[in-house]
Amino acid sequence: xPQISEKIHELTVGQLSARSxxxxxxxxxxxxxxxxxxxxxxGNQRRYTRDTLRRVAFIRAAQRVGIPLATIxxxxxxxxxxxxxxxxxxARLSEAWRSELDERIKQLNRLRDHLTDxxxxxxxxxxxxxxxxxxxxxxxxxxxxxxxxDKGRGSA
Numbered sequence: 001x002p003q004i005s006e007k008i009h010e011l012t013v014g015q016l017s018a019r020s021x022x023x024x025x026x027x028x029x030x031x032x033x034x035x036x037x038x039x040x041x042x043g044n045q046r047r048y049t050r051d052t053l054r055r056v057a058f059i060r061a062a063q064r065v066g067i068p069l070a071t072i073x074x075x076x077x078x079x080x081x082x083x084x085x086x087x088x089x090x091a092r093l094s095e096a097w098r099s100e101l102d103e104r105i106k107q108l109n110r111l112r113d114h115l116t117d118x119x120x121x122x123x124x125x126x127x128x129x130x131x132x133x134x135x136x137x138x139x140x141x142x143x144x145x146x147x148x149x150d151k152g153r154g155s156a
Contacts, residue, residue, distance in 0.1 A: 008050075012047065075093045
C-alpha cells in the first residue's frame with residue numbers, strides 16, 4: 001500500500017483508490033450515492049480529504065457483513081464531515097446493526113435447511129414447497145401449480 005506524506009491533506013481519486021483498495025469506479029459510485037464527498041479543482045478534478053480513507057474503510061467493512069448502502073449512508077450521515085470515523089463510532093453503529101444481522105443469519109439458516117429438504121424430495125411443488133411457496137400462501141388462495149391473473153382483481 002503506497003504511503004502518502006502527512007503534508008498532503010487532499011488525495012486524488014487515484015491515491016484514494018491505491019490507499020483504500022477500492023476501485024476508482026467504486027469510489028465514484030460511493031460518491032454518487034452520497035457516501036463520500038470530494039471537492040473539485042479548477043480543472044474539475046476530484047480531491048478527497050484524508051478522512052475519506054477511513055470512511056471508505058468503514059463502507060467496505062459494513063458491506064462485507066451485508067449492510068445495505070442506504071443503511072451505511074444513514075450511519076455516515078450521523079458522523080461529522082470534518083473528522084474520521086473512530087473505533088467508538090464503529091462500535092456504536094455496528095451495535096445497531098447486530099439484531100438485523102442476527103435476523104438475516106436466522107433466515108439464511110432456515111433457507112439452507114429448506115433447500116436440503118427440496119433437494120431430497122425434488123418436487124418444488126408450488127402448493128407444498130417451502131421455498132417456492134413459503135407458508136403455503138398460494139395454496140390458501142387457489143389450487144394448481146401456477147398463479148393465474150384474476151382479470152377482475154388484478155392478480156392472484
